[in-house]
């Protein structure tokens with residue numbers, strides 16, 4: 001089932017006209033966003049795309065949501081007229097999107113009316129609509145900081161989650177399962193409706209090596225690239241295996257070395273890399289799957305990381321690759337289908353878009369989709385947000401350590417909201 005919100009009388013998307021023009025550097029991309037829930041963002045180290053307005057949108061749901069989105073996008077592209085004077089990833093016609101983790105309603109693809117992008121020192125603006133629009137005024141505004149944030153994370157909820165982790169450990173020890181990724185959520189409330197541009201700016205400043213995103217109130221800064229397709233090159237950054245930082249650099253280096261030698265973490269990592277490599281293999285030739293991971297250092301945690309690459313050998317667009325990859329073992333478990341069933345049974349949480357794919361697609365089918373981690377979903381009235389974090393549970397996981405790891409993964413959004 002899917003709902004198309006922009007329809008011509010024949011049931012197809014209305015034709016759009018998109019034009020991208022190079023512009024002088026407009027400054028920080030996130031600073032240009034208007035104070036509106038329509039704001040869309042995907043930025044990484046100052047580069048990326050931001051957008052606003054709604055030229056067209058689509059809300060697919062259920063198991064077929066990726067294929068439905070891919071078909072809708074093909075129709076939009078086919079019926080549109082695109083004049084791209086920039087020809088960089090993210091210029092021309094683009095849609096931003098976010099998909100639910102589970103086969104449920106709540107996913108969306110949105111073609112904005114205005115997109116502003118930056119890549120390697122070049123900047124552009126794209127206007128999208130029923131007819132050719134003028135270049136808008138691009139002025140930065142200062143977002144309002146969150147007011148009166150409080151988090152509901154009492155000892156009872158924390159104990160309930162460690163009991164769930166223990167349950168997962170028992171299920172794994174009983175056989176048939178290697179790993180289950182369990183998540184928890186913490187509700188934040190605010191005295192005034194949240195201006196999401198404020199946490200976005202904080203996240204982008206503090207986590208420049210992550211991808212900072214916002215789609216329909218779902219925001220965060222993810223370190224994990226589910227898949228990027230660019231000019232036939234496929235890339236995925238797989239993360240699994242985590243250690244908390246202490247704030248003492250020398251000690252953290254020692255911890256990074258122990259992470260790279262930890263058989264529990266290496267095994268957990270291997271499951272995740274395998275699931276990505278196996279999902280990409282039918283679409284790729286010349287795949288490179290490094291034998292050993294590197295350690296990715298973030299301000300709050302360190303992860304074992306592997307960049308898997310390949311050359312596209314079929315005509316799949318990035319959404320078809322997303323469909324093959326989701327959910328990876330990094331956010332589901334191993335074997336993934338069984339692990340996802342256990343998650344539905346014991347986690348007791350509607351993940352919504354958390355741990356689902358989030359990113360953008362261009363007219364050629366290229367695009368970038370991260371996994372929606374280190375994230376939160378803002379309520380429609382802006383007065384509360386639900387933060388999410390999860391951990392890969394294996395046979396010898398200790399529930400208290402997993403709780404501490406989940407706390408460390410909540411830090412980016414928590415800090416950005418206070």
Ligand SMILES: C=C(O[C@@H]1C=C(C(=O)O)C=C[C@H]1O)C(=O)O
Nearest residue numbers: 239241242330373389390391392
């Ligand atoms: C599930 C999350 O993170 C995932 C789980 C990891 C782990 O268990 O070590 C590491 C990175 C992510 O793939 C999260 O951040 O919520």
